[in-house]
Amino acid sequence: MIPTTFEEWRKCIVEDCKINLTPSFAQNRLIVYDNKNNPETIKFKKLYGAQHLDNVIHWYKRVATSSNR
Numbered sequence: 001m002i003p004t005t006f007e008e009w010r011k012c013i014v015e016d017c018k019i020n021l022t023p024s025f026a027q028n029r030l031i032v033y034d035n036k037n038n039p040e041t042i043k044f045k046k047l048y049g050a051q052h053l054d055n056v057i058h059w060y061k062r063v064a065t066s067s068n069r
Contacts, residue, residue: 002052006059026063033057 003009
């Protein structure tokens with residue numbers, strides 16, 4: 001299932017994948033996903049679509065700029 005809300009996505013990252021979703025982690029992921037020429041970003045977009053990539057970027061920005069995780 002591809003998450004469609006921040007809460008679904010956060011659960012997937014934190015609970016299912018056991019990743020500590022910190023602002024620092026989010027900032028590092030944004031370096032990748034904000035670069036449209038990065039091979040990882042290209043692959044992500046191909047697998048999950050442009051809308052999901054946009055959602056993920058938005059959600060990572062939300063985490064990166066907030067201490068409310």
